[in-house]
Amino acid sequence: MTTPLLSLDGVHTHIGHYHILQGVDLTLPRGELTVLLGRNGAGKTTTLRTIINLWQASKGRIVFDGEDITHWRTPRIVSRLGVGYVPENMGIFSLLTVQENMRLAAATRHIDTSRLEWIFGFFPALKKFWKTPAGLLSGGQKQMLAIARAIIEPRALLIIDEPSKGLAPAIVKDLSQAILELKQTDTTILLVEQNFGLAQAVGDQVAVMDDGRVVHASSMAELTADTPLQNRLLGLSLEAHA
Numbered sequence: 001m002t003t004p005l006l007s008l009d010g011v012h013t014h015i016g017h018y019h020i021l022q023g024v025d026l027t028l029p030r031g032e033l034t035v036l037l038g039r040n041g042a043g044k045t046t047t048l049r050t051i052i053n054l055w056q057a058s059k060g061r062i063v064f065d066g067e068d069i070t071h072w073r074t075p076r077i078v079s080r081l082g083v084g085y086v087p088e089n090m091g092i093f094s095l096l097t098v099q100e101n102m103r104l105a106a107a108t109r110h111i112d113t114s115r116l117e118w119i120f121g122f123f124p125a126l127k128k129f130w131k132t133p134a135g136l137l138s139g140g141q142k143q144m145l146a147i148a149r150a151i152i153e154p155r156a157l158l159i160i161d162e163p164s165k166g167l168a169p170a171i172v173k174d175l176s177q178a179i180l181e182l183k184q185t186d187t188t189i190l191l192v193e194q195n196f197g198l199a200q201a202v203g204d205q206v207a208v209m210d211d212g213r214v215v216h217a218s219s220m221a222e223l224t225a226d227t228p229l230q231n232r233l234l235g236l237s238l239e240a241h242a
């Protein structure tokens with residue numbers, strides 16, 4: 001078995017006085033898409049933020065490609081390792097055009113034309129609204145812009161926090177198609193998702209969190225085939241979103 005691209009080993013995170021992550025163990029196999037599931041408040045976003053050190057792990061180890069990055073600063077993680085992060089609030093600039101948003105996302109402020117054409121292939125709305133202020137885009141289009149910004153340059157790891165949140169089912173389907181296209185590249189993806197339909201459609205691996213820990217990790221196929229396990233782990237809170 002090849003070494004995983006990223007692993008978290010007994011990671012704890014405190015936010016102020018609160019002990020949020022309580023020993024997270026998580027392994028991301030290279031080139032695969034891992035979905036992180038779990039009820040509201042389970043610690044999914046905190047896990048993502050801890051990986052890129054927006055929250056500092058108070059205990060445990062985070063290893064990327066064999067290197068201990070637990071105490072690396074965020075800009076170093078992002079630029080040196082090639083990690084793209086799409087936060088839940090998407091982090092786009094409403095008053096700037098789609099084009100300006102994309103240019104700002106590129107480290108050199110230069111957009112590679114062939115890469116842009118590749119992105120337009122699965123996010124055609126971005127081509128259509130290239131000169132439009134991002135604030136005027138629909139929720140789904142904004143989400144697509146946020147993902148496009150994160151992949152404007154090749155990434156070893158792409159981290160996406162709940163992209164389907166608040167989107168209509170038809171748009172979630174488009175999003176799912178786009179994520180499947182993205183999977184054709186070498187990028188390893190960590191996706192937080194509460195929509196189990198989307199999670200099943202795109203996930204290779206799955207980890208389920210509860211109370212600041214990973215309580216289940218397996219292939220998505222294994223979880224999909226085991227309805228009692230799904231019910232036990234995911235319960236009604238997730239099925240309601242499927």
Ligand SMILES: Nc1ncnc2c1ncn2[C@@H]1O[C@H](COP(=O)(O)OP(=O)(O)OP(=O)(O)O)[C@@H](O)[C@H]1O
Nearest residue numbers: 015016018020038039040041042043044045046047
């Ligand atoms: N800045 C903060 N200050 C205090 N507590 C926080 C802060 N951010 C998160 N928490 C708490 O940490 C716990 C985990 O939150 P987190 O956002 O990681 O959960 P989540 O699984 O992503 O939930 P959701 O699905 O609702 O986004 C929650 O109880 C939350 O209230």
